[in-house]
Amino acid sequence: MKKLLALTLALCMVLSLCACGGTKTETKTETPATEAPAAEPAAETADVKTYNVGVAIYQFNDNFMTLYRNEIEAYFKTLETETEKYNVQIVDSKNDMAEQSNQIDTFITQGMDVIILNLVQTSSADAIIDKIVAAGIPCVLINREPLGDNGDESYAGILDNATVCYVGADARQSGTFQGQIVADLENHGDINGDGKISYVMIEGDPENVDAQYRTEFSIKALTDAGYEVECLADQVGNWDTAQGQQIAANALTQYGDQIEVIFCNNDGMALGAYAAIEAAGRTVGKDIYLLGVDALDECVEMVNNGTMTGTVLNDHIGQSHTAVDVAVKALHGETIDNYYWVDYVMVK
Numbered sequence: 001m002k003k004l005l006a007l008t009l010a011l012c013m014v015l016s017l018c019a020c021g022g023t024k025t026e027t028k029t030e031t032p033a034t035e036a037p038a039a040e041p042a043a044e045t046a047d048v049k050t051y052n053v054g055v056a057i058y059q060f061n062d063n064f065m066t067l068y069r070n071e072i073e074a075y076f077k078t079l080e081t082e083t084e085k086y087n088v089q090i091v092d093s094k095n096d097m098a099e100q101s102n103q104i105d106t107f108i109t110q111g112m113d114v115i116i117l118n119l120v121q122t123s124s125a126d127a128i129i130d131k132i133v134a135a136g137i138p139c140v141l142i143n144r145e146p147l148g149d150n151g152d153e154s155y156a157g158i159l160d161n162a163t164v165c166y167v168g169a170d171a172r173q174s175g176t177f178q179g180q181i182v183a184d185l186e187n188h189g190d191i192n193g194d195g196k197i198s199y200v201m202i203e204g205d206p207e208n209v210d211a212q213y214r215t216e217f218s219i220k221a222l223t224d225a226g227y228e229v230e231c232l233a234d235q236v237g238n239w240d241t242a243q244g245q246q247i248a249a250n251a252l253t254q255y256g257d258q259i260e261v262i263f264c265n266n267d268g269m270a271l272g273a274y275a276a277i278e279a280a281g282r283t284v285g286k287d288i289y290l291l292g293v294d295a296l297d298e299c300v301e302m303v304n305n306g307t308m309t310g311t312v313l314n315d316h317i318g319q320s321h322t323a324v325d326v327a328v329k330a331l332h333g334e335t336i337d338n339y340y341w342v343d344y345v346m347v348k
């Protein structure tokens with residue numbers, strides 16, 4: 001009897017050991033011995049570094065800059081790792097330079113590690129950049145390029161500082177593409193065959209040199225190609241759809257069928273101009289042409305279905321990713337260039 005008890009006990013012990021052993025083996029298989037020790041200390045001991053990023057946008061109420069700022073936020077997220085996080089604060093400067101200046105002061109007080117800045121007024125670039133540089137914060141300017149004294153030169157406030165740069169697209173290219181789209185049409189934009197292209201120009205906010213360059217280079221592309229042009233009206237619509245509509249409506253009332261092409265410095269205003277063209281009973285592609293810049297989704301669709309003649313891709317993905325990549329470089333103490341350029345692409 002004793003023997004039987006001893007045997008049963010021994011059997012139980014063997015079984016329970018086996019069970020334990022089984023569990024252990026399983027655990028080990030799930031987490032290979034080589035990885036476990038490396039992963040655990042990293043998670044336990046490594047510091048998680050959170051960088052504070054301040055982003056000031058000239059105004060949230062802008063189609064293109066809305067795409068741009070959303071992509072800045074989304075792209076920072078994709079760059080986060082176990083050990084590096086980005087605390088991104090994006091503020092609306094409401095098209096008010098005084099407001100933006102206060103926002104920059106707040107960013108400095110909050111100890112931002114980098115600032116991404118879409119200036120309200122490029123003419124105020126000096127004062128703002130001086131503050132940021134004095135606070136020892138790297139600054140990535142976007143979308144509105146401050147120019148040098150000659151209007152055409154690189155801006156000293158960028159060239160003089162190793163921690164300041166501009167990320168943008170050369171708007172001369174976008175203007176040239178708009179002109180080329182018209183030049184490439186079968187009638188080269190001269191619908192009534194009177195030997196000249198009669199156009200209306202709707203300009204963006206002059207605080208962005210894009211407005212000046214697109215206005216100038218769209219027409220230059222036509223005259224360079226040997227076409228005669230006639231400007232019927234040229235007005236500032238501040239990148240805004242409602243203003244674009246108003247300007248186009250007034251021009252259509254005043255000049256009627258004389259208008260052959262409406263150039264808009266951006267798609268936002270082209271959308272407004274389209275509404276005015278429709279209301280005036282005109283047909284894009286048949287008795288009038290309409291051009292924009294930005295390649296907003298709805299405008300690419302319009303180009304595809306013929307209700308817009310053409311637009312130019314203002315690559316907000318390329319620009320925002322470049323701006324963020326450069327900001328991250330600066331955060332890591334790496335050397336940055338003064339200028340980064342992203343190409344436009346013709347859409348017709």
Ligand code: GAL
Nearest residue numbers: 062064065208210239266294
């Ligand atoms: C331009 C863009 C416009 C507007 C403007 C704001 O590059 O084409 O739609 O967003 O920037 O500065």
